[in-house]
Amino acid sequence: MRNIWTIAQKELRSYFYSPIAYVVLFIFLMVMGLLYSNIVAAVNQASMQMMRFQGGMGQFNPKEVIFRQSFGNMIIVLLLVMPLLTMRLFTEEKKMKTSELLFTSPITVFEIVFGKFLGALLLYLLMLVLTFYIPVLMASVTEISWKAVLSGYLGLLLCGGVFLAWGSLASSLTENQIISAVISFGFLLSLWIVGFMGQVFSDTPIGTLLSYLSLISHFENFTKGLIDTSDIAYAVGMIVLGLFVTYQVVDSQRWKS
Amino acid sequence: MIEVNHLTKQYGGVKAIDHVTFKVNKGEIVAFLGPNGAGKTTTMRIIAGFVPATSGTAVIAGFDVFEKPLEVKRRIGYLPEIPPLYSDMTVSEYLTFVAKLKQVASKEISPAVENVLNKCNLVSVKTRLIKNLSKGFQQRAGLAQALIHNPEVLILDEPTVGLDPHQIIEIRDLILNLAGEHTIILSTHILQEATALCQRVLIINEGHIVAEDTPERLSANLRKSEKVNLVIRRGSDEMINEIKMIPDVINVIVQSKEGGDIWNVMAEYPVGSDLREEIARIIVQKGAGLLELKAQTLSLEDIFLKLTQEEPANLNHGGAA
Numbered sequence: 005m006r007n008i009w010t011i012a013q014k015e016l017r018s019y020f021y022s023p024i025a026y027v028v029l030f031i032f033l034m035v036m037g038l039l040y041s042n043i044v045a046a047v048n049q050a051s052m053q054m055m056r057f058q059g060g061m062g063q064f065n066p067k068e069v070i071f072r073q074s075f076g077n078m079i080i081v082l083l084l085v086m087p088l089l090t091m092r093l094f095t096e097e098k099k100m101k102t103s104e105l106l107f108t109s110p111i112t113v114f115e116i117v118f119g120k121f122l123g124a125l126l127l128y129l130l131m132l133v134l135t136f137y138i139p140v141l142m143a144s145v146t147e148i149s150w151k152a153v154l155s156g157y158l159g160l161l162l163c164g165g166v167f168l169a170w171g172s173l174a175s176s177l178t179e180n181q182i183i184s185a186v187i188s189f190g191f192l193l194s195l196w197i198v199g200f201m202g203q204v205f206s207d208t209p210i211g212t213l214l215s216y217l218s219l220i221s222h223f224e225n226f227t228k229g230l231i232d233t234s235d236i237a238y239a240v241g242m243i244v245l246g247l248f249v250t251y252q253v254v255d256s257q258r259w260k261s
Numbered sequence: 262m263i264e265v266n267h268l269t270k271q272y273g274g275v276k277a278i279d280h281v282t283f284k285v286n287k288g289e290i291v292a293f294l295g296p297n298g299a300g301k302t303t304t305m306r307i308i309a310g311f312v313p314a315t316s317g318t319a320v321i322a323g324f325d326v327f328e329k330p331l332e333v334k335r336r337i338g339y340l341p342e343i344p345p346l347y348s349d350m351t352v353s354e355y356l357t358f359v360a361k362l363k364q365v366a367s368k369e370i371s372p373a374v375e376n377v378l379n380k381c382n383l384v385s386v387k388t389r390l391i392k393n394l395s396k397g398f399q400q401r402a403g404l405a406q407a408l409i410h411n412p413e414v415l416i417l418d419e420p421t422v423g424l425d426p427h428q429i430i431e432i433r434d435l436i437l438n439l440a441g442e443h444t445i446i447l448s449t450h451i452l453q454e455a456t457a458l459c460q461r462v463l464i465i466n467e468g469h470i471v472a473e474d475t476p477e478r479l480s481a482n483l484r485k486s487e488k489v490n491l492v493i494r495r496g497s498d499e500m501i502n503e504i505k506m507i508p509d510v511i512n513v514i515v516q517s518k519e520g521g522d523i524w525n526v527m528a529e530y531p532v533g534s535d536l537r538e539e540i541a542r543i544i545v546q547k548g549a550g551l552l553e554l555k556a557q558t559l560s561l562e563d564i565f566l567k568l569t570q571e572e573p574a575n576l577n578h579g580g581a582a
């Protein structure tokens with residue numbers, strides 16, 4: 005446990021040695037703020053029109069729309085930003101030959117892989133915490149469902165975890181940061197696209213499988229305030245799978261080096 | 262302390278090292294001497310647990326590297342050929358991280374860092390970023406990293422490579438200061454380094470250990486005969502023949518005749534029978550002028566070249582004690 009923490013701490017600090025963490029945090033918060041204000045404006049307009057024509061909101065719940073849209077947009081931003089958090093994890097150790105220090109220290113490959121993942125996850129957690137001003141701001145002007153907010157955040161955390169695990173795998177595959185970022189972007193995009201393919205093949209077993217593998221369908225439940233164990237199991241499973249393959253890659257690379 | 266048995270490492274079809282066998286006793290400093298590509302780094306990486314061997318065993322401080330890697334890693338300090346430095350950290354941050362990595366107890370981390378900063382003369386740069394340090398300081402940071410957990414065994418891969426002469430002397434002094442406290446195995450392709458630092462030399466070439474002994478004994482064992490060079494004024498064939506008649510003389514060769522008057526001659530006789538007096542007496546008796554008489558010495562340099570450049574068939578494969 006101490007070893008995992010040693011590695012996680014080192015990763016977390018190294019984000020702040022370079023400009024990466026600051027740039028990512030700044031861009032992430034800025035984009036989220038812009039998206040949020042856009043949606044609020046659009047929904048306000050829509051609900052005002054509704055009220056004028058129907059004299060009431062009926063089925064339409066503007067707050068829910070704002071949430072679902074915000075969370076949905078956050079995922080897209082994450083898709084672009086997460087590869088930047090994982091691209092250095094293993095590439096840099098290989099390039100600078102510091103892997104030789106790690107692998108000759110009394111620490112297991114599992115501890116190295118998991119520690120690095122944890123370090124990235126902690127930075128991501130910080131990013132999420134900093135976006136919390138959005139629901140707080142909303143709550144100050146209108147009544148909101150905190151249950152939906154919290155389940156949405158749980159969804160974001162799990163979803164980001166999946167992105168980071170597969171990003172780790174991407175960075176274990178190469179010595180080049182850019183290539184690593186591109187590969188992980190490819191992975192994440194695939195997780196996305198699988199859902200559309202599932203819709204194309206709907207009503208067939210393959211379609212069902214693809215839909216299950218798709219990140220979006222599981223994530224949507226969280227934004228609706230639904231916490232389903234099968235969605236959590238999906239995310240945890242994808243994280244474990246990503247890290248397990250990373251472990252195998254990292255361990256086998258020592259045979260060749 | 263280190264026992265390596267028939268260690269073999271194959272990369273694809275190529276054997277980087279082939280049945281390497283040797284032993285290092287507690288407290289010894291042993292040099293691994295060989296030209297580039299000989300297999301020094303490969304052997305050290307296997308002992309340090311960085312890469313697995315194809316076959317053979319390595320036992321360090323009683324633990325097999327392949328069966329109990331963590332026990333071995335706790336007991337070794339390893340300085341790879343390229344020092345494993347995190348360039349964005351300061352020297353202190355780096356050493357603190359390595360101390361945690363090597364599982365130094367929390368309370369002992371800062372004394373351990375202070376200790377190696379002092380030992381390796383890094384106090385003045387401890388708050389500097391590693392990427393801004395000179396190569397010499399970086400190498401010392403690499404050495405400090407290997408020492409931080411006060412390991413029983415130190416494995417140093419070409420610790421002075423790429424340094425200027427001044428820095429080389431500093432690092433060598435540092436290593437000499439560590440002798441006794443640690444069992445040290447260091448690799449080098451520089452002969453003087455091996456003789457200056459080590460009690461025992463293992464010569465490795467093309468993946469094989471070709472010789473193993475103290476620097477002095479290596480040079481003695483490899484000399485099959487003594488040779489003397491003579492410079493004689495007014496030399497004559499008759500005189501040469503007379504020298505050849507001395508019992509035990511193996512060979513006498515006239516190498517050159519400068520201006521017909523001054524001869525350069527080489528005489529060879531077995532180790533142990535010193536015939537220099539005898540030869541000088543004959544020359545003087547013949548009324549010739551003995552201008553120079555000098556015994557040829559076979560330096561370690563010659564031995565090294567001999568061992569690493571001769572045809573494999575002529576190599577001395579002995580050595581494994």
Ligand SMILES: Nc1ncnc2c1ncn2[C@@H]1O[C@H](COP(=O)(O)OP(=O)(O)O)[C@@H](O)[C@H]1O
Nearest residue numbers: 260261272277296297298299300301302303304
């Ligand atoms: N990762 C590797 N893949 C393929 N061949 C290698 C690898 N590492 C070393 N070798 C080969 O093994 C031999 C020994 O190399 P090395 O141990 O680095 O020698 P030294 O350290 O004595 O210069 C060389 O011929 C080298 O080309």
Ligand SMILES: [Mg+2]
Nearest residue numbers: 301302303342
């Ligand atoms: Mg080498």
